[in-house]
Amino acid sequence: MLKRTHRIHELNNSLIGKEVIVNGWVDRIRNLGGIIFVWVRDRYGIVQVLFEPESPTYEIAKKLSAEYVVGVKGILRERPREAKNADLASGDLEILATDLEILAESKTPPIYINREEGNEDIRLKYRYLDLRRKSLQSNLIFRHKLMQKTREYFNSLDFVEIETPYLMKSTPEGARNFIVPSRIKKGTFYALPQSPQIFKQLLMIAGFDRYYQIARCFRDEDLRADRQPEFTQIDVEMSFVDQEDVQKVIGDLVKYLFKETLGIDIGNVPSMKYSDAMELYGSDKPDLRFGMEMKNLTDQIFVRNLGFLKPSEEEEVKMIVVPPNEVLSRKELDGYAESAKSFNLRLGWAKFSDGKFTGSIGKLLTNTDLGVKAGESVLICTGQQNNLNSFLGKVRIDIANKIKIIPDRTFKVLWINEFPMFEWNEEEKRFQAQHHPFTMPYLEDLANEDLSKIRAHSYDLVINGWEMGSGSVRIHTRSLQEKIFKLIGISEEEAKRRFGFFLEAFEYGAPPHAGFAIGVDRLVSIMVGAPSLREVIAFPKTTSGTDLMMDTPSEVTEEQLKELGIRLEGNS
């Protein structure tokens, strides 16, 4: 075998005149009749190889086709001045072939390796070919670098990386678990972890003090562009710390990662209260790359005269101001008013130009009340607070996308603090933990009769409108943990049955602790500008949770089922 002497990026001017061997895949062939140019590609780059008719390799070279694997021996030389290619890193050089070995042939590939096109189902079916593409390779290499920098960062702060089990116990609340049947104890099941939450808390109780892990997590829920059934988290837990300490460590990590991988200084990460985020942006993950914050007009006198927009006692009135643009048509603005109705909201709009307002509520407005600039439009919406916030929050983002005011390659990172401890589950008619039931509530709020008013020491990291991770201060006493279980309707017996070991652990000296977890897939996606998580995962699943390459999930044999003591319903 012609074994390589150099990887392609290592070829440079100092090697001109020397004999080199490269290994790689045939990327492109240009056969000019008398002379054949072949681009050979490896992980590091592309180099042009030249086959001349006089060479004994010429006849072999004629057999080459796309994606053949080759070893090429030849003399590295400078290209003639007029034949240099500035688009190629090795464009000043070429290899004059003296020997060629075909290491593997290839069928005509079903996707083009060197073009950014192709339907995703075919790309996923032939993922090993898709992964030959530059964009995917650089995404995965970026991801590798980010994980290495993460380890470097935590190691330097005396964190210990500890693995936790993938076969564990089903947890209450939250996402559906993937279930794994036990063969040895028929009729019983493991669950794959939604996160290593309980284990990392136990590690704190064990005294490890500072733990991290780059951990796989599993959630059996419906998928989206930003959700895979298995995903990776940078999981962190610390003892003898408060919220600020954790945010400092994580904030510095994110800052370090941006600096080390992209060379971007994101500055220190600012904080915002959950209630402010909802009030200003209608979202607990606000995108701060652009303005258009919501303005609350409820207490302004003039809204009493806004006709159908006049608020009732329990309603609010909010406005967003849209910068001058040529994009938003009357029809589109009317469209927002129309969709507002389906959320039990009332919306009117007007554009300010030539000193007056035009539009659905133009006649009702004066600029002494609003103070907008020429060319700006306003959308004013009235209704029940929660609906109003989430609706206008979505409209804000929708409009910003349409009028293209969201800057590219900009990263706005922030903390959202003081989340509500509980949220109402309408289906089950009970409160449940908004973060998870191990979260420390604000103790001064606990006396509150209205559970929705109790704040939690939980916090999210948000980048550009994406939830990038979340964490909390944890409960570390049995009595408080039991109290929280009770509040969310987990009975004492159930708590004991499912978490007895955990509650017991609190009785043997549990230190105050807090932690966080960052979604690696999302972080990498946003940093490389990938439109979907599938672009930063080597072997992702489709939105229906299947792997098109392996064709799984798939059936198992009768024998396998029998061993597990499982019988399928129906005739399958």
Added chain:
RNA sequence: GGGGACGUGGUGCAGCCUGGUUAGCAUGCCGGUCUGUCACACCGGUGGUCGCGAGUUCGAGCCUCGUCGUCCCCGCCA
């Protein structure tokens, strides 16, 4: 669970609204000409169960219904 978009030679798309003769374009692939190309060029050729099933019709890639798959969204995802 619900809504929407898409499914046509190996690949990417057009054709569907308004049903009618050999399903078109690009690229790939095969053959030929060509000694400085770089998405080489030029000439010739090859390649299609129009996702699958049913229905309407004299006739379906096109209309209808169902079904499967991919993608996006809502629910869901502590």
